[in-house]
Amino acid sequence: MRLGLAGTGRIGTSHAETLKSFDEVSSVVVADVDAGRAQAAAAELGVEAVADIPSLFASSLDGLVVTAATDAHPELILKAVDAGIPVFCEKPVAADIPGTLAVIDKISGSDVPVQIGFQRRFDAGYAAAQAAVASGELGWLHTLRATTLDPAPPPAEYVAHSGGLFRDCGVHDFDVVRFVSGREVVEVYAVGANKGERFFVDAGDVDTAAATLTLDDGTLAAVSLTRYNGAGYDVRLEVLGSAGNAVVGLDDRAPLTSVEPGVQPLPGPAYPGFMERFRPAYISELKTFLDVAARRVPSPCGAADALEAFYIAEACEVSRRERRPVRVDEVRV
Structure with a gap:
């Protein structure tokens, strides 16, 4: 599997390292609003980097992990779903309830899986x-x-x-x-x-x-x-x-x-x-996302759970x- 990751802050870098360790993952490509930070993370972890987050969607991804700032979550979830890319997004779906409802409304008719990160x-x-x-x-x-x-x-x-x-x-x-x-x-x-x-x-x-x-x-x-x-x-x-x-x-x-x-x-x-x-929980959560992205299991924590x-x-x-x-x-x- 080829996975993208948007957002190379602390948790994003940790997730990229975890994803890289899975046998099923052939490559990880990262991006950030700060291109220099993405390049530095990629060099440290031995993964790929692209110029910016929009470039991820031209990378033939089997799944996308979103660890960017909260205000970027709705757009990235929707772009991934529109592109047919299964997406894992750290909570929250959006910064407020109307934004969360808007995302749920737009993805409700899609069969592209979305998993929201509640690692506990x-x-x-x-x-x-x-x-x-x-x-x-x-x-x-x-x-x-x-x-x-x-x-x-x-x-x-x-x-x-x-x-x-x-x-x-x-x-x-x-x-x-x-x-x-x-x-x-x-x-x-x-x-x-x-x-x-x-x-x-x-x-x-x-x-x-x-x-x-x-x-x-x-x-x-x-x-x-x-x-x-x-x-x-x-x-x-x-x-x-x-x-x-x-x-x-x-x-x-x-x-x-x-x-x-x-x-x-x-x-x-x-x-x-x-x-x-929660290090072991984060690993288990992302391992489950591989199964979700491969359509082997349904999403265990969807946007509706995050909304509740x-x-x-x-x-x-x-x-x-x-x-x-x-x-x-x-x-x-």
Whole structure:
């Protein structure tokens, strides 16, 4: 297979290296809005580079991986689908709900597969939790507790264009709550706070947030988010049922410190960030995309799944601003 990759930033370069390692991939060709960055990445990885992103579409591709800036996602997804090229795109589909709906509308009649990057679905722990729920071994669920706790904030320029903590960060938790529970979120209540850098306030964002989600069967999910978890990158999910429980992310590198007498500390070290924590999941996700591109399996996470997670994030942002419970149906367009 000959695969293209649009966007050679940190995650794009990592994905290109992963794609190159697959036996089924004969060549990888990369491009970026910054031609020099693409050339440098290509030289470092030993892959091809073209002059600009539009040139990728003249490269006889069997699949396209999109890791470019968010505002480029809709155009690249649509160009790939129009050209008959299966496409994998990092979340989100678009920067807002109308943009996401426009993409879904335009690709709805096509048989060209589109896969959206929610890598936690491919993490062994989250997959095991989902299987435990589906098997019934946990009984009926009453509570899910999800956390995404970054060790340090991203740069101010990133925050200003991120869409906010719920849309940029919490959307992964919202997606796995749906994925693991097999249920839909019908109502949210969210709050946020700022005790860190001023640039969060300037961007209309928060650096810490909490949300309570009510699922369609009455199960409750609590989601906790922050940009200031100095102990390290902490991503976990607790799934609590009437007959048992499953915990994701409680491994030797979880940045947790027990103060109970006689309890030994976890050996660590803590994961420094999401790339390290989810490296195996990213590999599995891209391996699955090869099967999707070859039409061996359907897309496991399409644009409609991304839209549902985005709706929950949007409802949380409305709830935070207006200080009230918000039905997810209120933000559906």
